[in-house]
Amino acid sequence: xxxxxxxxxxxxxxxxxxxxDRPSEVVAPDLLGRVVVHGSVAVRLSEVEAYxxxxxxxxxxxxxxxxxxxxxxxGEPGHLYVxxxxxxHYCANLVCMPAGTGSAVLLRAGEVVAGVHTARIxxxxxxxxxxxxxxxxxVPDRDLARGPARLTVALGLVREHNGTDCCSGGxxxxxxxxxxxxxxxxxxxxxxxSAGADTPWRFWIDGDPTVxxxxxxxxxxxxxxxx
DNA sequence: GAGCTGATGGTCT
DNA sequence: GACCATCAGCTCG
Numbered sequence: 001x002x003x004x005x006x007x008x009x010x011x012x013x014x015x016x017x018x019x020x021d022r023p024s025e026v027v028a029p030d031l032l033g034r035v036v037v038h039g040s041v042a043v044r045l046s047e048v049e050a051y052x053x054x055x056x057x058x059x060x061x062x063x064x065x066x067x068x069x070x071x072x073x074x075g076e077p078g079h080l081y082v083x084x085x086x087x088x089h090y091c092a093n094l095v096c097m098p099a100g101t102g103s104a105v106l107l108r109a110g111e112v113v114a115g116v117h118t119a120r121i122x123x124x125x126x127x128x129x130x131x132x133x134x135x136x137x138x139v140p141d142r143d144l145a146r147g148p149a150r151l152t153v154a155l156g157l158v159r160e161h162n163g164t165d166c167c168s169g170g171x172x173x174x175x176x177x178x179x180x181x182x183x184x185x186x187x188x189x190x191x192x193x194s195a196g197a198d199t200p201w202r203f204w205i206d207g208d209p210t211v212x213x214x215x216x217x218x219x220x221x222x223x224x225x226x227x
Numbered sequence: 228g229a230g231c232t233g234a235t236g237g238t239c240t
Numbered sequence: 241g242a243c244c245a246t247c248a249g250c251t252c253g
Contacts, residue, residue, distance in 0.1 A: 049245070059245075061238095069238065086246045087235030093245090106245055149246050191245070 003040045006114045011035040011175035017167040020077035024050035024096040024103040029203045035177035038155045041115030046208040049190045050201040053102040062102035074102045078167035089149035111210045112144045119144045119154040147212045
């Protein structure tokens, strides 16, 4: 079975814009078990986080209103919001609610269900050569998309994909996959978020090995320590 | 395995 | 100029 057929087999039909035209905290648990497809790589989501709109959610990029950076979050639902963080990582979100709302769901982790080789090379590009197969194999399958930055790399998403419409038959789509029964969905505080940590808007599949390890927010202290 | 740390640059106040 | 929705690589046990 080729990768295209494999994706069709596990992913099912693409989700329409109506799916995303709902509050992010409603869309988020419904995204678990869904399959994000970009080219030959498909990732089944196991962990997501919901972020609210201006003035509602201090953890959200849109909390202080619209800026050039977060403009995509105020656009149509079903679009991709890709941003750069920590000076070296990209994270991907799916925009929710009607245009102007400013809410989205962060894709935190998932399982690579198709295009494993491609995802592995993206994670370790220097291992794509003769004799380097052993090095590439050092990344366990379950770690390929375990964490928001790793998931973004595995799917091949970059800054240029910011604003991409995932509901118009383009190269990036979200497919129906196999939704997760509510009994298997766990909720808790969001990871690494300093503000709004009391809002239990992190959703993950109970017992799934690809869920990223929880880390509470640790305040950074930089520039003051003697080195 | 857990725990720590350095790397790195865009964004916003 | 402080803050980040992070990760890889290293120690230690």
